[in-house]
Amino acid sequence: MTETVHLTINRLTVETTRGATVLDAAGAIGIDIPTLCYDPRCAPNGLCRMCVVEATGARLLQAACVTRAVEGMTITTESPRITRARRTVLEMLAASTDLSETPDALAQIAETGADIARFAGGRERRPPVVADNPMFVRDYAKCILCWRCVQVCAEDAQYAFAINFDGRGFDTQIATFFGKPLPETTCVFCGQCVGVCPSGALKPLRAWELEHPDGPAA
Ligand code: SF4
Numbered sequence: 001m002t003e004t005v006h007l008t009i010n011r012l013t014v015e016t017t018r019g020a021t022v023l024d025a026a027g028a029i030g031i032d033i034p035t036l037c038y039d040p041r042c043a044p045n046g047l048c049r050m051c052v053v054e055a056t057g058a059r060l061l062q063a064a065c066v067t068r069a070v071e072g073m074t075i076t077t078e079s080p081r082i083t084r085a086r087r088t089v090l091e092m093l094a095a096s097t098d099l100s101e102t103p104d105a106l107a108q109i110a111e112t113g114a115d116i117a118r119f120a121g122g123r124e125r126r127p128p129v130v131a132d133n134p135m136f137v138r139d140y141a142k143c144i145l146c147w148r149c150v151q152v153c154a155e156d157a158q159y160a161f162a163i164n165f166d167g168r169g170f171d172t173q174i175a176t177f178f179g180k181p182l183p184e185t186t187c188v189f190c191g192q193c194v195g196v197c198p199s200g201a202l203k204p205l206r207a208w209e210l211e212h213p214d215g216p217a218a
Helices: 022-028 080-096 103-112 148-153 192-196 205-211
Strands: 004-009 012-017 052-055 074-076 136-138 163-166 173-176 202-204
Touching (some): 080 103, 148 192, 192 202, 202 205
Antiparallel strands (some): 004 012, 136 202
């Protein structure tokens, strides 16, 4: 028998099933919590921190996509503290990453009033475009590090394990093991990474060539 739990979200009582996340429970009653890294096709990771909410009894903001609903929990999804946190995430992302093809981020910048010039002058991630195979182009200057491509390449779908996080802190990036060209990895060119990428960082080679008629990807 499915066990139910009851929680309160923005003063509304919600009944959901044990194991559901706060993001699931809020969505079920029409409360929209913004996300960037979350994709229902992938296991949630709480990486981007856009979905942070306040939970009574918790000192720190909690990522709704990975926080399980428990009996009696009280959640607030909008407050000055939450807006400030979401805005800061967007401002830091805008300072380091090319968001021109991440419509969700651009929409949330407009909605929250994030100041994309707040951290102007800081380091930017501008690695060279990688075109090492006849199928895909990887432009990690646009990567928001959502991790979806890594997940579908691994346990969420393909079990190929061709890519993963590399580096630490600001220098974290998606890479093949030992930086090998994709044809020298376990990549099977299924294209699922391209399908889940929300930022234009991964594209079919043909799409890239149509956008860049002046020359091949370097
Ligand atoms: S390449 Fe795309 S899917 Fe992969 S982590 Fe970056 S933004 Fe996410």
